Amino acid sequence: MALDDPEIRADARALQAYAEGAKGVAEALSARHTPRVLALAYHMLGDRVEAEDVAQEAMMRLWKIAPDWEDGRARISTWLYRVTANLCTDRLRKRGRQVPLEAAGEPPDPTPGAEAQMAAKDRAAALKAALARLPESQRLAVSLRHLEERGNPEIAEIMQLSVEAVESLIARGKRGLRAALEDRAESLSYRDDPI
Amino acid sequence: MMDERDTEDRLESFFAAARDAAPQPRPDLFSRIAEDAAHAQPRTAPGLLGRFADACALLVQGSGGWRGAAALTASALFGLWLGMGDVDALGYVSDSFALEGAEDVLEPEDPFAPFQMEG
Numbered sequence: 001m002a003l004d005d006p007e008i009r010a011d012a013r014a015l016q017a018y019a020e021g022a023k024g025v026a027e028a029l030s031a032r033h034t035p036r037v038l039a040l041a042y043h044m045l046g047d048r049v050e051a052e053d054v055a056q057e058a059m060m061r062l063w064k065i066a067p068d069w070e071d072g073r074a075r076i077s078t079w080l081y082r083v084t085a086n087l088c089t090d091r092l093r094k095r096g097r098q099v100p101l102e103a104a105g106e107p108p109d110p111t112p113g114a115e116a117q118m119a120a121k122d123r124a125a126a127l128k129a130a131l132a133r134l135p136e137s138q139r140l141a142v143s144l145r146h147l148e149e150r151g152n153p154e155i156a157e158i159m160q161l162s163v164e165a166v167e168s169l170i171a172r173g174k175r176g177l178r179a180a181l182e183d184r185a186e187s188l189s190y191r192d193d194p195i
Numbered sequence: 196m197m198d199e200r201d202t203e204d205r206l207e208s209f210f211a212a213a214r215d216a217a218p219q220p221r222p223d224l225f226s227r228i229a230e231d232a233a234h235a236q237p238r239t240a241p242g243l244l245g246r247f248a249d250a251c252a253l254l255v256q257g258s259g260g261w262r263g264a265a266a267l268t269a270s271a272l273f274g275l276w277l278g279m280g281d282v283d284a285l286g287y288v289s290d291s292f293a294l295e296g297a298e299d300v301l302e303p304e305d306p307f308a309p310f311q312m313e314g
Contacts (some may be wrong), residue, residue, distance in 0.1 A: 019237055026232030031226060038224070039217040052224050058227045063235035124216035127209040146210040147217070178206060 012071045028156045033077060036125040036148060037084050041144040044088035046132055054087045074157075081150070085140050093137060128171060130180035138173035145170050 010085050011029070018025040037058050038059045040052035045086070062076070131139050144155045145166075152170075 018232070021236060021238060022272045026236065027229055028224075030228045034225065034228060038220050041221040043213070048218050051218065052220075055220070056227050060231045060235065063232050066235075067237050083292065094296055120212045122213060123209045123212035128216075130209075130212075142219065146207075149214075149309065172208065177209075177238055178202065181206070181209065 007072075008075050010074045012069065015017070015062070015066050015069050015076060018063070022058060026063065029062070029076075033062075033080055034059060036077065037080050040081060040084050040143060040148055041088055041187055043128075043131060043147050044085070044139060045091060045137075050091060054091065055085055056086060058083045075085070075154075077135060078154055081144065081148070082160075085158060088140075099141070126181060130177045133180050134173050134176050137175055138169050138176060141169035142173035142177065148172075 007178065011032070014025050014029050018029065022110060034055055038051055038055040041058075042056040043047060045051050045054065060081055062080060131143065134142065140159065141155060144150045144158060150158070152166050154164050155165045155170075160168075161169075
């Protein structure tokens with residue numbers, strides 16, 4: 001995505017308007033960016049409440065930098081992902097461990113007739129647990145690539161690494177996930193569906 | 196043996212499930228963020244009129260509220276009128292304060308007059 005993308009320019013203009021005192025702009029920016037910030041924080045931390053705190057803090061930093069934001073300097077989404085990743089790293093280090101609080105995943109939904117839903121929930125829980133076992137940088141790279149669906153050049157910008165380094169992190173992360181999900185397959189009901 | 200493509204597809208099914216399971220922001224999170232935004236939003240710099248209004252508010256506050264400020268303003272206007280008004284008007288003002296028979300009070304009879312000796 002180029003920096004002259006209309007969506008990116010619209011974001012920058014909205015942030016400028018906010019900095020100049022316009023009303024209602026912050027809500028629009030928040031509606032657009034909070035979901036992705038929250039999702040990344042959740043994939044990194046595995047805890048909804050902590051992820052919400054991180055999302056709020058990341059957005060707060062956006063409000064604070066608004067008067068100094070230079071149009072064309074960066075995408076707001078990229079900047080927010082970077083801030084979110086740093087905030088998550090700080091929290092993980094404070095925790096003293098890299099395993100998300102809910103690494104074991106949520107129990108499957110016992111509602112009868114919800115087999116497909118249960119299957120999806122089980123898969124999501126299994127992936128969450130497997131992600132939690134990855135080193136932090138691999139988890140971030142894989143989350144950005146396959147859960148947030150960002151391109152490798154943008155991930156490189158977010159992580160401040162080369163594209164080659166990002167590709168390597170993603171490849172190693174996916175190998176780690178496959179290994180973890182194979183272990184987990186024994187406890188899942190999808191043994192006919194190997195990873 | 197599974198080929199690479201199948202493995203990739205199956206892993207993708209896990210990613211898709213995780214994407215769908217990602218939490219959506221709750222209304223209270225949006226409210227908290229909106230409060231932060233309102234609190235952190237820079238205010239536009241006040242113009243000349245705004246600065247004058249601020250100065251007036253400060254003056255009113257420092258002089259004991261609106262009553263104090265009104266008394267202060269009236270005193271100032273009176274002083275201005277005295278200073279810039281017709282000088283003759285001051286005579287009228289001082290006359291208006293003079294009491295009838297004030298000359299007698301101000302210039303009483305000489306109490307030693309009976310003792311004065313002629314010649």
